[in-house]
Amino acid sequence: MLGIGKRDTTILLVVAFMALAAPIILNPFPANSAMAQFNAGYPDLMQRFVIFGIFAIGFNILFGLTGYLSFGHAAFLGAGSYAAVWMFKLLSFNVIPAVLLSIVVAALFSVLIGFISLRRSGIYFSILTLAFAQMSYNLAYSVLTPLTNGETGLQVYTSDPQYLRGEGDPIVTHLFGLEMRAKETLELGPWAFDFSVGYYFCAILMLISFYISIRIFRSPFGLMLRAVKSNNHRLSYTGLNSRPYALTAFIISGAYAGLAGGLLAAMDPLAGAERMQWTASGEVVLMTILGGAGTLIGPVLGAGFIKYCENIFSKINENVLHSWFAALPDGLETGLVWVASKFVGEGWHLTLGLMFMLVVIFLPGGLVEGGQRIGRALRRRRGQDEPGRSAAKEPAE
């Protein structure tokens, strides 16, 4: 189906189902229950899941396939956001031109940075990308203030021209009149599910991005990218020029980052320099590795996982902890809360760091490898029941 193999079609359908049913799946707890804080099915958070999913899917095309580890992809995310907000300022609040321009601007920007950075490989490449991104961040913060509105961040003012704005157009971001913030709430007994326009707009773009990445993975081009990672020498003595392959992968991943940045602005028409900071570049690296670099679904999982944990862990504060440990003797309670509080709220990055270390040490293939191990263990158990079935050794996907 759709020109992809059976297995890939299954993966695509599973991701599509998860994305489309997310408002229900992610809200398993009744709205007023104590567990409701673990619900993740509200539009704002779900949008971040899929937007960062797009960012990570694109990053994986570069890092997962070619092995070139960029520490500067946030620059393209930021460039995409700025481009989108400029479209809102100049044309109208319609998200289509904004998203298109954010892709184009980020792609052009990545031609420049990629062309220079790819003159080196390994750690030198990483450092070059990092340097470029920090330069972009500083430029956005200071020198380019007329373009970026510096510290305040770029936003839309009523005085902006908005040349294409129609008479009755909404004054918030919209898709041909359909407001991004509009939502339908479905109440089923104590449960409440929000279906928002903004989320579905992002989710559909994520699915298209994911489908394109499947096609790239299975194409001759994708094969060459994996060959670049595996043995660049052999590739050149086989008559292939690795430079344009790596550069194309770089541009594609830059364009994905631009799309993600554009969507962030489409959900909230604001762009600040901090979006380009190195922590943002590092985050997409973490997402990709945590989920499973070089696998199809890993980056999506990694993005969802990190954004979910960020949301949950950073919401927990000392009061919540006290209520959890209330049953314990006083001294013990205070001690436990003191320890636990270091890992939640502001300190949630500590938890992220720990999780990342555990995954890299015990599951170098990321969450996907974890899933595969569980699957293999289950199959082995079933294999004992029906002898004659042996697991064929295949290269990891």
Added chain:
Amino acid sequence: MGILEVKGVNKNFGGLKALQDVNLSVQEGTVHAIIGPNGAGKSTLLNVLVGKLRPDTGSVMFDGKSVLGRKPHEINQMGISRVFQTPEIFTDLSVLENVLIPCFARRDGAFRMHAFESVAHEGTINEEAEQILADVNMADKRNLHAGSLSRGDKRRLEMAMCLVQQPKLLLLDEPTAGMARADTNNTIDLLKEIKETRPITMAIIEHDMHVVFSLAERITVLAQGTPLVEDTPENIKGHPKVREAYLGEAQV
């Protein structure tokens, strides 16, 4: 004029003269062996031919065109493929994918953006790849990780990757090192068959004299970076200078 003409090539590494005034002419359609003791400069000479090293002086003409100053991938696209002394394969990819890559390189050139076609749907390319794997007796290993192969299998795979490109000139750097006797004989048979069925020129570096005398039509003896003699296998066997420089140590 041979298909490959090396003239007056010198290459120094610091003070070490790895190649000194090397002249070599390989005739089209022949198998030319280059032998010599360890450190004689044999691999260095191949490195010059494939663009890995640039000689200090001299010229290298292939098929009437100079290869000097060209990038490795350009030289390969001119028709020179090389099997390395330590196998260079794509260890993270499957055996089949390893041979698919040179198939694409031959059809599509050094760069082609085929990002939406599916590898699995490339009928002819897949047939070619399967065929060459069958030719080198590796069809049953097509789905294995190339990195997990034995040294001998890695070598055979690398040879398949070069052969499937149908190069005009095939450079083989000790193609049977690390192979079991049976595999060595299979390799000799394979190379003989290739030579009979296709218009191909081969330059082969080998320490195994059995392989050399089974295949070569001309032999160049290299010692300390300089060619000592070039002659037919029969004459080389009896050559006193060669015995002294090289064959004295080895069993003929």
